[in-house]
Amino acid sequence: MSGFTGFSDHQIEQARRYHRPRYVALVLDLAVSIAVLGALTQVSLPLAVAPAAIATIAALAGLPIAWWRYRHDLAWGFARQSPRTWALDQLKSLAIGAVLASLALVPLFLLVRAFPHGWPWPAAAGAALLVFLLGFLAPIVLEPIFNRFAPLEDTELSARLHAVAERAGVPVREILVVDASRRTTKTNAYVSGIGKTRRVVLWDTLLATPADQVAVVLAHELGHRVRRHVAVLTLLGMAGAAGFVVALRLLRPQPAPRDTAFILLLALVLELATLPLASALARHFERVADRFSLAVTGDRSAYRALHYELARANLSDLRPPKWLYYWMFTHPTPPERLADIR
Numbered sequence: 001m002s003g004f005t006g007f008s009d010h011q012i013e014q015a016r017r018y019h020r021p022r023y024v025a026l027v028l029d030l031a032v033s034i035a036v037l038g039a040l041t042q043v044s045l046p047l048a049v050a051p052a053a054i055a056t057i058a059a060l061a062g063l064p065i066a067w068w069r070y071r072h073d074l075a076w077g078f079a080r081q082s083p084r085t086w087a088l089d090q091l092k093s094l095a096i097g098a099v100l101a102s103l104a105l106v107p108l109f110l111l112v113r114a115f116p117h118g119w120p121w122p123a124a125a126g127a128a129l130l131v132f133l134l135g136f137l138a139p140i141v142l143e144p145i146f147n148r149f150a151p152l153e154d155t156e157l158s159a160r161l162h163a164v165a166e167r168a169g170v171p172v173r174e175i176l177v178v179d180a181s182r183r184t185t186k187t188n189a190y191v192s193g194i195g196k197t198r199r200v201v202l203w204d205t206l207l208a209t210p211a212d213q214v215a216v217v218l219a220h221e222l223g224h225r226v227r228r229h230v231a232v233l234t235l236l237g238m239a240g241a242a243g244f245v246v247a248l249r250l251l252r253p254q255p256a257p258r259d260t261a262f263i264l265l266l267a268l269v270l271e272l273a274t275l276p277l278a279s280a281l282a283r284h285f286e287r288v289a290d291r292f293s294l295a296v297t298g299d300r301s302a303y304r305a306l307h308y309e310l311a312r313a314n315l316s317d318l319r320p321p322k323w324l325y326y327w328m329f330t331h332p333t334p335p336e337r338l339a340d341i342r
Helices: 007-042 050-061 062-076 081-116 120-144 157-170 205-210 211-226 229-251 255-295 302-314 324-330 334-340
Strands: 149-151 177-178 189-192 199-203
Touching: 007 050, 007 062, 007 255, 007 302, 050 062, 050 081, 050 255, 062 081, 081 199, 081 255, 120 189, 120 229, 157 211, 157 229, 157 255, 177 205, 189 211, 199 211, 205 211, 211 229, 211 255, 211 302, 229 255, 255 302, 255 324, 255 334, 302 334
Parallel strands: 177 199
Antiparallel strands: 149 177, 189 199
C-alpha cells in the first residue's frame, strides 16, 4: 500500500494509536467466541431453547470486550452514548441474535427429525430463503429497532441530491437521514434492502459536510445500486448459506439440538476462512462505486476533499497491518482511494 500524499506522519500515527488496540480486541473477541462455543459443544439443551440459549451465552461472553470498545471510543471522543443507552443496545442485539438463531436452527432440527436422510435439500433451500428475507426485511424490521429514520429536510440539499440521482439514472423517491449522532461523531452513508425495501441512507453527522461532497457520497451509494452490488452480495450470501448446509451434512449427518454450539462454531470458522475473498470483492465494489461517483459528478476536487474529511472525521487507519487489510477490510484505505483517481 502506498500513496500517502496529503496525510501527515502525525495523522498516520494518531490513526495507528486509535486502531491498534481495537485490532487486539478483535483478535481477543474471536478467541473468546471460539473458546466459549467450543466449551458449549459439551452442553445439551432441549430443542426449543438450545439455539437461543447457546447464542445468548456466546454473545454474553463477548460483552466485556464490547464494553472496552465503547470506553475506548468514549476516550477518543467518538462515542456519544451513555452507559445506559449502550447497555440497551446490547440487550437489543442479544434478543435479535437469540431470535435469529432460533429461526435458523429450530426448523433445521425439526426437518432432521421429519426427514432423517433427506433433510439437506429443504434445509439448504430454507437457509437461502432466510438470507433473502433478512436482506429484504432488515431496512424495515431490524434497522428501526436501533435508529430513527426521516426524509432529508434540507430542501436545497435534497433538490441537489435528487438531481444527482437523475443524472445517475436511478431516481429515488426519498433520501433518508438516520440519527447516528445519538451514538457517534463518525460519519457514513449506505444502501440497503432489496426490491421495494431498497433505500439510500445518510448519517445525520454527514449533513455538516459541504453539499458538493455529500453529492459525491450519494453518487457513490447509487453506484452500488446501479451495479447491483447489494443483489450480488445477497445472492452470494444465499449460496453460502446453502453451501453451509452441505458442509454441515458432511460433518453431522443428522444434527440435533445438542449440536447447536458446534453449528455456530462451524459457521464462525467458515466465515473467517472465506472472509479474505469476501473482503476483496467488497473492496472491488467500493472502487467501482468510487469511479461511478466521479463519472456522475465530474467533481474531482470534491472527491478528494470528501475522502480527506472522512479520513479525519472517522480517524480511518491510513496504514493498516497488511494481514488484517487483506483478511477483513471491506474498503480501500483513504490513500488508496485518493491514489486511484490520479
